[in-house]
Amino acid sequence: MSKFQFPESIASRPVYGTLEPRPGKAHLMIADAEGAEAILELASQDAALMAKTHIIYIPKGTDFSEKLRALKPAQFYEGPSYDASVQRIQKVLGDAHMGLQVYLAGTEGLMGQAMNEAVSAGIPASAIQTEHRGSVARRMQCVHCKGITEDVVTDPFVCSHCGLNLFVRDHYSRRLAAFQGVCIDAEDPGNVPEPVELYK
């Protein structure tokens, strides 16, 4: 699958790169769905990498697990969802030492949330590698009720918590791992444009 090229945007919007092997004796890779492809490409660049690597993978209905397992990482975990994997991620980071290299691949929601865990554990955001693959759906926070709506693919969208019609901003909070959604019809109640698919 080819990589999606996000349009240039404002300074708070994350910019994703391409994973590359870095020095270090321990490596943690967290990916979901098509993010597996980025890990497969990364592994192909350094034959010694996988023996030092812990992969945490959430397939989201894809079938990359066997290919990842075939890389023979030191540890491999397949989780049914990100939420189900969080405690494991926290434990791995809590036990880790300086020098750990973190690689994140897949959807923005997965990368944002996992980065938040790694930053809280003491790794600076700029030292964490990311590569976007797969869905361009966004994790959105409603600025009004603070509720998070996952996998938003249209603009505007309806807040899954308070029901307000929100427009999708590019303003992004690493701490919340979410973009900002703001009421679209505050100045003209009821005048809500037809939802349009993101990036169309």
Added chain:
Amino acid sequence: MSAAPQKAKAGAEKIAVTVSAVVPLNDLVTRFEFKRTDGAEFPPFSAGAHTVVEMQDGDRTRLNPYSLMSDPADRSIYAISVRRDDQGRGGSLFMHQKVKVGDAMTLTYPVNLFSLDLRAKKHVFFAGGIGITPFKAMIAQLEQSNGNWELHYACRTPALGTYADELTNAYPNKVHVYYDDQNQVIPLEDLLDGQPLGTHVYVCGPTGMIDWVHATAAAHGWPSENVHSEEFLAPQPGKPFEVRLCQSDITIQVGEHESLLEAMERCGVDAPFLCRGGACGQCETDVVEAEGDFVHRDHWLDDEDHASGKKIMPCVSRFVGKTLVLDR
């Protein structure tokens, strides 16, 4: 807005002080303690901060930066420790030979270019020689907030181990001293390996030691944000050269033993500065025209800036050539 336009003077705000103690610590290092001349308390400071000491050496004004090494919680004094440099430009010799208890001097307000990262889960300090001074203040600050720290301190000999005994006695489990003359070396690789996530390391000492810590940490996969260093460069002597300052509309001569910044100040040009050691970026000056070679010595500009010939840091860098015109 121009509510009350006041042009900022170069350098940090100043404090008039009286030398309250001169304490020789060993053959090379002496501590100087200051009280405020007006009897008031000093401003609080953050550990890692330095002050620029103004020395009246005859008709020459010397301005040297020194780390504040007193306890930041003690607002009654500021203290610095000065290593005598017999080959240096004379500032440390002036301090050692001329400064007596009761002398009036001027310090700047504290400026911090080497602050603790207060998010750190652990602070690991690496000191070499007189590089111990900022860590004295950092240790005092962290002790008050129950901070998690350890010190690894390399000295030439026990006799030159400034504050080594005092620190070892106060914190026997946290302070580790290594003496060159006993062939003891900081086991850097072992120390970098196994630190918990969120550890920050700080290094202050000779250039070689700073480079060693940065390079070793990078090779072990440490993010650069977790490795902090401070090195003040003393301006080096060099061939005299001539500079045209186009804003001030004067041409000045830079002598062999003065920096470009000092020459500007001597000629009455109010040029900005803070650290005078190539680290803070305040004195960055645009080059209007140059025919010759720059001798860049600062840590502020990146390689690209250095190669461009468009900028110079007059506190430590020099010029060899025919023409130099600066936007100052």
Added chain:
Amino acid sequence: MTIQFNNETFRDDYSFRNSDWAIKRFPFPFHEDSYMYSVNMEQHRGGPEGSVYEKRFDVDEHYLSEMQDRAIVLAEDPLRCQSLPHMTLAGWDTLELIMVSKSEDYPELFELHRDGNRWRWVNKPMKIDHTFTFLDETTLPCGPLEYITRQTQGDFAVLDQRDEMLWMDAGMVTTQADWSLDFDIGMNFFEWHAPVPLAHEMGIFKRALKFLLNVQQGAPARRLNWTMTVNPLLDTSPENYHKWGIQKTTLTPENIGAKQHLRVELQTFFRLPRSNALLFPIRCYLIAFQDIVTVPKWGRRLHRVVRDLPEELATYKGFIANRPVMLDYLSQYDDGLPTSPGVWPDLETEPPLAK
């Protein structure tokens, strides 16, 4: 002078008013007849007597009512005041700076008695007399930043300085021009300014950052910023935008003079000594159009600035839809005469309106 504190509201019935004194000392932000972004920094070391620039933290007739409004906002939404764990020392720095400044600048209103770390703080207008231990959070009813900023007008962003960058890691934000501390906390200088149009391309933020990183202890700085607000609503927050946004549509030619307010932020910058963080107070001053135009110079100039402002800026500042009705109103107070340079009202020297 003794300040007579108003009893007024910034919501519901909007009883907020500026006295003649407050109008004459209003921090009018335009020094010429047009506006574009600039870094426009200057030292914050006093100003003309009686002006809002004179004291380190200006206290005016709205003090008690603004503190009352802040208490209402915090009761509804405690997330308006937050401090990341490493910012507690900067909170104490803030408390110390404000208590020392206010007790020195307004001795008739505030007292600070220090005996080592045993401090007694007296805030006479708010009837507070509290003894606590400096640097011991258990001796305050809430964190040090929240404690002192519940007693000080204006919003406060507390910026940690690391890696040649400023990070918005703590704040008290209840009188904001439509930005959310809860969303922006933890962001760096470029990230939290990301939504501002044009200024990034102009290099404004790069220059501003360079300046701010070098603000030193004992040498605070200041600048002004401005926007427009319908009704004297202090809490124009994104959180409540779905409630207050509708008010922007209520302007009519009849009510605009009373309802439309110019909103000016006096932004100051202090290096905090113990934490090396940067304190960024953002003090909001509101004035109704009908009060601005009582100063002929300001009436003439405001018309010209609003008329000539680039569309992106009028959109960003949220008044593009109301610009026509604003211009209809303001044009009545612009007779085309030249204006004197600078921000001051110049009531004695500028001619009265000639139409």
